[in-house]
Amino acid sequence: MPAKSRTTSRRALVTGGAGFLGSHICDRLIAENATVTCIDNLLTGSVDNIAGLIHLPNFTFVHGDVRTDLPDADFDEIWNLASPASPPQYQADPVGTLLINVLGMQRVLELARRCNARVFQASTSEVYGDPEVHPQVESYRGAVNPIGPRACYDEGKRAAETLCFDYHRTYGVEIRVARIFNTYGPRMDPKDGRVVSNFVVNALAGEPLELYGGGAQTRSFCYRDDLVEGFFRLMRHPDATGPINIGNPCEFTIRELAEIVIEMTGTSSKVVDRPLPIDDPLQRCPDITKARNLLSWEPEVALREGLERTISYFAGLRIGAN
Template identity: 55%
Template sequence: MVDANGRSVGRSMRILVTGGAGFVGSHLCERLLADGHEVIALDDFSTGSPANVAHLMRSRRFWLVERDVAQPFDYEIDRVYNLASPASPARYQCDPVRTTITNVVGTLNALSCAERHGARLLQASTSEVYGDPEVHPQPEGYLGRVNPIGVRACYDEGKRCAESLVMDFHRQGRASGRIARIFNTYGPRMALDDGRAVSNFIVQALRGEELTVYGSGSQTRSFCYIDDLVEGCVRLMEHPLEVGPVNLGNPVEVTVLELAQEIVRLTGSASRIVYRPLPEDDPRQRRPAIELARRSLGFEPRVALRQGLYATIQSFRAALLGAGECSRRGEPALAS
C-alpha cells in the first residue's frame, strides 16, 4: 500500500531491483531505501555504473551485486522490480542479440525468482511497444505498429515478449505481475553518452558543440522527470488489484526542436542547431494517455519540463566539470 504522499506503508520488505545501478534503477533504489525497505540491486554494469549507487552503499539495508540477469539467480525477496535492459537506441543496437536475451531470458529468470518466493514483480516495459504509432496519444489498449525485423526490434519486440511472459505467469497464478509502460524519462544520473535527445542536447550545449536534431525536429516526445516516474512505479507495484499495462509518463508533448531550443536557453550556450537524416523506424510522435494511471493509481506528473531540465543540466554540468570538459561561463538561474 502507499499513503496519501505516495510512500509505501506497512511492513518493511526485501526488494530486488534488476538494473539497480542504472539511471532509473538507482533512483528507484534510493526511494525504496527511504521508504524503509531492504534493497538488493543486481547489475552487470554494461550500461549502469556503481557510481550511481555509491551514496547508497553506506546503508546496511542495501546490497549491490554484479550479475547478468540472463544467468539464473535466486534471492529470498518480497518484490522484484525488473528494470535490467539497455534503454537507448545507441546502447541496445550495439549488441541487439544480447538486448533481446536480456529482455526475454532476464525477465524469465526474474519471474522464476518471484515464483519461488511468492514475490510480486513489476516489469519495466516501454512506450516502444507501440512502435511508430497510428493512434495518438497512445492508450494501453492500442496494440502498436512495430517493425519486427527492424534495427530497433531487439528492444521493441524484446519488451513485448517480456510483457507476454509476465501476463502468462500472472494468469497461471505463478507470480503476481505488474506492467509499467514507461515513456521518455530524464533526470540526474543519465549517462553522458546515453544517446537520447535530452542527454545529447545537454552535453552538446555544455561543450559548445552543435546540437544535432534528426529529421526536421517536428517529431514529438513527452518527457517525464525521474522522480515522477519512480512515484508511478511504486504506486503500481503496491496497488492491490491493478496489473496493467499502465502507461507512466508525462502527457505534455513537445517537438524535438523545441526541446533543443529550451536546452540552449537554459544552458546559456552559443551552440547552433544542425539537422541530420532521421534514423530508421524513429517514431514521429509519442505521448502517453495516462487516464488509467490517474484513475487507478492517483498518478500525476508534478515536475515541469523546465524545472526538470534545469536539475538535469546542473547534474551534467558537474559531471563535465569533473572531467574538465565544461566551464561555468553562462550558467543560468532558473526563472520562476
C-alpha cells in the same frame, strides 16, 4: 497463489539497480527501510549511482547478469529494470538486448514464482512502435517492425510483457507492468544517446545539437522523480496489473526541446539536421487516463523545471562534482 503479507521491512530485488532509474528505486526502497539486493552487469549502469547505498547494512550489490546470476534467496518484490534503454545502447548488442529482455524476464518470473514475490516490469512506450493512434492508450496494440534495427528492444519488451501475463494467468504470479515514456533527470549517462542528455551535454560543450529529420517528431518528457512516484503507486496498488502508461502527456517537438535547451544553457551551439533513423517514431505521447484514475498519479514537474535540475547535474559532472 495467496498474497503474502507485505510489511515495511520488505525484501526487494532490483535488477538493473545501478542504472539511471534502478538506482532511484533503490534509494526509495532504502528510505522505506526495505532490505535491498541490487544486481547489475554495469554495461549501462554505474556503481557511482549507488555510491551512497553500497556500505549500508540493508543494501547488497551483486555484479551480475539477470540471465544467469539472480541470487538464490527469497524476496517479497522484484523490480525488473535490467535492459539497455536507448537506441545506441541496445543497438550496440541487439542479440544481447533481446535475450536480456526475454530470458531475463523469464528468470525473474521463475524466481518470483518460487518465492511468491510481486514483480514490477519496466516496460516501454516502444511497444507502440511508430504509432498510428495518438496519444497512445494502453489498449492500442502498436505498429512495430519486427525485423528492424530497433526490434531487439521493441519486441524484447513486448515479449517480456507476454511472459508477465502468461505467468500471471498460469501460475498466479503478481505482476505490475509500467509502460515508460521518455524520461530524463540527474544520473542519466552523458553518453547514453538519449535526446535530453545529448542536447544538454552538447549545449554545455558548445557543440552542435543534432536534429534528425528536421526535429518535427514529437516526444513527451517526464522528470525522473515523477516517474518513480508512478512506479511506486503502481507497485503498491492491491490489484492493478497494468499495463499502465507512466509518462508526461505534455508534448513537444524535438526542435522545440533543442531551442529550450539552447536558451536555458546560454550556449552558442547551433542545430544541425541529420537524416531520420529507420523506424524512429514520428509521434510519442501517453494517454495517462488509467494512471490518473487507478493510481491518482500525474506528473508535477514542468519541463523547464526538470531541465534546470538536469542541466545543473551535467554542469556539475563537467567540473568533477558528484
